[in-house]
Amino acid sequence: MSLHPTTPAFKENAHRALGDTELQKALGHVQGGFINKRAAAVERLPEFETLRESARDLKDHVLAHLDLYLEHYETQVRAAGGQVHFARTGEEACKTIVDICKAHGAKSVTKGKSMVSEEIGLNDAIEAAGMAAVETDLGEYIIQLRHETPSHIIAPAVHLTKEQVEADFRRVHSHLDAARDLSEPVQLLTEARGVLREKFLAADVGITGANFLVAETGSSIIVTNEGNGDLTQTLPKVHIVIASIEKIVPTLEDASLLMRVLARSATGQDMSVYTTLSTGPRRAGDPDGPEHYHIVLVDNGRSSMLGGEFEDMLRCIRCGACMNHCPIYHAIGGHAYGWVYPGPMGAVLTPALIGVEKGGNLPNASTFCGRCEAVCPVKIPLPNLMRHWREREFERHLTPAVQRFGLGIWGFFARRPSLYRLATSLAMRVLGFVGRDKGRFAKLPLASGWTQFRDMPAPSGETFQSEWRARQKERRS
Amino acid sequence: MSARDDVFSNIRRSLGVTGKEATRRAAVGQRLETTPRGPVPRRGQGSAAARMATFITEAQRVSASVVMLENAAAIPAEVARYLSECNVAPVLRMGADARLAGLDWAGAGLSTSTGRSDGSDLNAISHAFAGVAETGSLIVLSGPDNPATLNYLPDNHIIVLAVSDLCGDLETVWTRLRRATGALLPRTVNIITGPSRSADIEQTLLLGAHGPRRLHILVTLG
Structure with missing residues (x-):
């Protein structure tokens, strides 16, 4: 089996x-x-x-x-x-x-x-x-x-x-x-x-x-x-x-x-x-x-894992603490991972043992909350290793086209900080204005994956960056 | 190439080594030779009295019972009392350990037999090689003196520990063990910490899974 x-x-x-x-x-x-x-x-x-x-x-x-x-x-x-x-x-x-x-x-x-x-x-x-x-x-x-x-x-x-x-x-x-x-x-x-x-x-x-x-x-x-x-x-x-x-x-x-x-x-x-x-x-x-x-x-x-970017995973002593503390594991249990090793350690080890083509889904099943790394008795940087797998998956064009397209757009803006600030502040202001009455959205274009199951809260109109700047200024004065 | 050669050459290729590097060999040789200790928790340390107190606390925490006896001669009477308290027949299986074989069992009303267990024994007694204060653990060595089957098959397991064999930590046990047995360890070194248990059904902790349901520890002071 x-x-x-x-x-x-x-x-x-x-x-x-x-x-x-x-x-x-x-x-x-x-x-x-x-x-x-x-x-x-x-x-x-x-x-x-x-x-x-x-x-x-x-x-x-x-x-x-x-x-x-x-x-x-x-x-x-x-x-x-x-x-x-x-x-x-x-x-x-x-x-x-x-x-x-x-x-x-x-x-x-x-x-x-x-x-x-x-x-x-x-x-x-x-x-x-x-x-x-x-x-x-x-x-x-x-x-x-x-x-x-x-x-x-x-x-x-x-x-x-x-x-x-x-x-x-x-x-x-x-x-x-x-x-x-x-x-x-x-x-x-x-x-x-x-x-x-x-x-x-x-x-x-x-x-x-x-x-x-x-x-x-x-x-x-x-x-x-x-x-x-x-x-x-x-x-x-x-x-x-x-x-x-x-x-x-x-x-x-x-x-x-x-x-x-x-x-x-x-x-x-x-x-x-x-x-x-x-x-x-x-x-x-x-x-x-x-x-x-x-x-x-x-x-x-x-x-084959020795000497490479996944060598740290070989420190694992199979205690299970990472899965015990994982919000994803808590929600879906171990069988959904589909093979022998579940949870964060499984998300890193499985692609290494059965290949990223078959196991590449697992490193995506993480909120990157970091609890797994915080409790690991041999301090394996699990979120980091999952990130490496995501990169590999992307490099090998295994990521779905829509996701690649979205990441491409985000990458375009992320490399141009002033454009990024302009675009996000515009978007937040528009969303804040449109959602000002209800305070949430039941439907949003491009976000059906989210809104199909729950409402998206409406933003206050400010971006994280602008709020951060304002707070830093306040603290200094 | 054989599987063995393939595995070794894969490891060496990945690590970028040949296996002949003098510095690597020296590092490994030295570690095996000097057996350095890692950080040892303070919990098991302290005076003999402090270690004893810690041992009792820790053993009780893992659901073992502990009784102190003036000397080894008091063992049969305590065993008889304990078995009666457990409401089981006064029968006892043991190995050839001289520290147990010479005691007056019949005088305490106990019927004893010697040798390994075939699974039909209700009660067994073993003599520990050492105890560990830090975790309330006992170390029992396999062999004709204390057959390994006695640790796992009977329902009630009684283990005797001489107070002079109580160590603070496992590291001290290893030093003593190397001195006692030389390079070749006994077939099994059994570290026992409380009676058998399982929490595999709905995380409910239950005693007496496959091994003994009860563990009774007798510490002899003389």
Whole structure:
């Protein structure tokens, strides 16, 4: 599913999302919950701003030395008895993973939450090879039952209400008593716990993502609250880690720095419940753990982003704070973005990974309010990067003709300041005069995109520039 | 070219490097060698007493319960009391950790068994390698002493922490860990901060998702 983006139809997607009452009800949970919890966690840690700066510098250091840290990481994984695989593309990564599963005669595969696995369409590849892939994160499990993609990178089922989840559980868990009460979230959780416990114990292969890969020790780190990632990787005889190449950090100290900003930015926790460092397979004398440990390192377009204007995006640690604070995300949710990564980070990353021809709509879906950049734990200049994409789209003549025409006219005046002042002051005076009675316009030529849905307030007759000048003069005198 | 070679040459082409630059190699070598610390929050610092107080506050904030014990000999009685309070059978699964194996469990009316969990255990006890005051976290190392399955499968997890193993921050834990285990870490280093939880349904926070529903911490002072 994730391989076929609906991103080119972003406008239709967004329109549909705005009219979806069930979705709008569910999205109400995003605003209060995430924003307030993050603010409280930040408030409690006076060093947070310093940590953000250090986190940014650390990621920049890693990206500038990525080849060398990857080499060291690879050596350390092998020294611990693990196997390292590289994949240029998503397809190659899927094939590598399916081959490992087949080699072990796997029938059932459990999965911890992994965004890169969504990016490469791993579940479809596993199922096409005749094996069952079971998502074990509660949110991921729910959307898998619905054959949907995640609508949020850390809360994949945030677009659903509990009534929708109840209906899905009744449909799929048909072996359970039909008269059972599932009206409360706790009852839904308990049921999922029971159903998935059997899957954990029966799985032949467990696949997890990685929040960080530690070069110093050759460890992969996963961070979860549920404990599903740990059950996924501890119980089967094979553990496969899938991670993109930019997840590398040099040392355990560096991982600790990023952990301090990750959970706070994501869920407002100081620390997630389970942070697990995994280094190679089970050791001699170990009573549990996998006998085989594989890491599949996925490039899929990232190496081309290095050294260019979108390199900053590779600092992203996938916390989701940018979408939690985005007015566009609040209005339309994650699915409208049409691929795997929604919100501001998705608007920058998607065109880089699937091309500006398909993903070019997303960087336009921004008010440039700047909240995403203000909360980003690694200080990615998201609005600026979206602006770069808009420029690229314009340069490549992908922007619609009417828009190009409008921008051309604006550009003509903007390059001639005195003409600009004259034209705008004339326009404002005319509009102010015409709209003086009602104070608003229900219809305006060239502005139907706006007036179709709401009135345009009538200007007071002055331009911003003239008012600014007047105020500056007042202040000086 | 192999996928590996292609990925490396792409990275190097984009960065405009060869991978042989002495200055870059030195920067990486030095960071891996000296493992410099980033900014460490003040919250976990201070005297041993201050660290203890912070640890308890933070562990309780994440819904763990904490009890202080005079010495390790007091552990079985406290475990029996706790399990009875939880209204569960007095059975307990544990690893081979000598700090736990030598205690008088039967004397406290507990029936114990040893080894990994197969998913049928109600209660388990582990001994922590260290604790972190800053976040109320416990570090449990996998292996025969404390099998990793005990951290995740049982409903009720009890973790013992010796007060001398309480560190202010994770950075101090890493220094101690390198000293204790050498270059190769145990298969898993588990950092546990409270009992399992999920907020995936309508952002309602619920305890006991896939892992333990309860986490009880015993800090031994002697």
